[in-house]
Structures are given as structure tokens and as C-alpha cells.
Amino acid sequence: MRYEFRVADLVSDALAEAFPELDRAALSDQSTVIDEAHLYGLLNRFQSLGLHVLEMRQLPEAPPSSW
Numbered sequence: 001m002r003y004e005f006r007v008a009d010l011v012s013d014a015l016a017e018a019f020p021e022l023d024r025a026a027l028s029d030q031s032t033v034i035d036e037a038h039l040y041g042l043l044n045r046f047q048s049l050g051l052h053v054l055e056m057r058q059l060p061e062a063p064p065s066s067w
Contacts, residue, residue: 001033002059005042008052018049 005022016024019042033039046053 001035001039002061003033003039004055004057004059005046005053006055007046008054011051015049015051018045 011024016022022042033042043053043056
């Protein structure tokens, strides 16, 4: 499962280190979520660090790369 999270404020480099499993982009963070427990853990971590999640959406799975 892949999700995109949009947060209210700019996430500093130091704060982003609390989410090593997320790919950080200027406008959003994307993550491959292992299961529901991981998803709720991410949301809990956002909340405990004072980050307000504006939007969360599931993304389509990336097609397998062909080599």
C-alpha cells in the first residue's frame, strides 16, 4: 500500500528524520505502508510531533520495473 500525506507546515530536516520510511518531497511525503498498524503508527507519530495532517490518500501501486 502506498500513501501520500500532506501536512500543514514545512517539515524541517531534523523533524523529517523521525520518518525514515517516508520519501520527502516539497509538497508531500509518500510512504509504502506495510499494514494498518504501520499506517496508524505513522499517523500517531505525526500527531505526537505536532504535525497536522491535512490530507492522506492511498496511491495506486507502482508498476513493477522491467529490467
